[in-house]
Amino acid sequence: MRPEAATSATAVVGGGAARTPGEATGQAVGNGVAQAVGDGVARAVGVVALVPMTAAHIEAVMWHEAGMFGPEAWSANAYREELADRRHRAYVAAVDAAGTLLGWAGMRVVGDEAEICTVGTIPAARRRGIARALVRWLLDEAGKRRVRVLFLEVRVDNDAARALYASEGFAEVGRRRGYYENGRVDAMVMCRVFGKGRRAR
Numbered sequence: 001m002r003p004e005a006a007t008s009a010t011a012v013v014g015g016g017a018a019r020t021p022g023e024a025t026g027q028a029v030g031n032g033v034a035q036a037v038g039d040g041v042a043r044a045v046g047v048v049a050l051v052p053m054t055a056a057h058i059e060a061v062m063w064h065e066a067g068m069f070g071p072e073a074w075s076a077n078a079y080r081e082e083l084a085d086r087r088h089r090a091y092v093a094a095v096d097a098a099g100t101l102l103g104w105a106g107m108r109v110v111g112d113e114a115e116i117c118t119v120g121t122i123p124a125a126r127r128r129g130i131a132r133a134l135v136r137w138l139l140d141e142a143g144k145r146r147v148r149v150l151f152l153e154v155r156v157d158n159d160a161a162r163a164l165y166a167s168e169g170f171a172e173v174g175r176r177r178g179y180y181e182n183g184r185v186d187a188m189v190m191c192r193v194f195g196k197g198r199r200a201r
C-alpha cells in the first residue's frame with residue numbers, strides 16, 4: 001500500500017460520551033470486544049468512534065502524516081483525490097469524543113478486488129485496538145461491496161502492521177523487491193480471500 005496516493009462508517013471503538021461528527025450509530029468495539037450502543041452514543045470513558053473520513057479530516061491527517069509514514073507520506077491533495085472517488089474508495093476515520101482524529105484507513109475497490117491503501121493510528125493513541133477496528137471496518141465494507149479478495153502491501157520491516165494484518169486473516173502471497181525507499185525496502189504482499197458470495201464478516 002501507499003506509494004501512490006465515504007461510505008457510511010458507524011462503529012464505535014475503545015474503551016465517554018462520543019457523539020461523533022457525522023452520523024454515529026452502530027457498535028462499540030473495546031479491545032476487540034464488540035458491544036452494542038443503541039443510539040450510537042458511546043458510554044464508557046475513552047471510547048473512540050469510527051466515522052466516515054471526509055475532507056474535513058485532512059488538515060489533522062497532515063499534522064501526523066510525515067511522522068507516521070515518512071518517505072511514503074501522501075500530500076493533502078492525494079487525500080482529497082482519494083476521498084473524492086466515493087465509488088471506488090472507502091475511507092474511515094477514528095475520532096475521540098471531542099472529534100480529534102486518532103486514526104484513519106482506506107481502500108480502493110475495483111470490481112470484486114480491493115486493496116488497502118492506508119491504515120494509521122496517531123502515536124499517542126496506539127495499542128488501544130484502533131487500527132484493528134479500522135481494518136475490521138474495511139473488511140466489513142469489503143464484504144458489503146462483494147469483494148472477493150482484499151490485497152495490501154506492507155513494508156517487510158513493519159512488524160506492528162504485519163502482526164495486525166496476519167491476526168486479521170491476511171496471508172503473505174508475495175514480495176515486491178525494493179518497493180519502498182528507492183529500492184531499499186521490500187514490500188510484502190498480503191491478501192485475504194473471501195468465500196464466493198459471502199460477506200467478509
Ligand SMILES: CC(C)(COP(=O)(O)OP(=O)(O)OC[C@H]1O[C@@H](n2cnc3c(N)ncnc32)[C@H](O)[C@@H]1OP(=O)(O)O)[C@@H](O)C(=O)NCCC(=O)NCCS
Binds near residue numbers: 117118122131160161
Ligand atoms: C501499525 C499501526 C497502524 C498499529 O496501530 P494500533 O492502533 O496501535 O494497533 P492496534 O492497537 O489495533 O493493534 C492491533 C495489533 O497490531 C499488532 N501491533 C500493533 N502495534 C504493535 C507493535 N508496536 N509491535 C508489535 N505488534 C503490534 C498487534 O498484533 C496488535 O494486537 P494486540 O494488541 O492484540 O497484540 C500503527 O503503529 C501505525 O499507525 N504505524 C505507522 C503507520 C503504519 O505503519 N501503518 C501501516 C502500514 S500502511
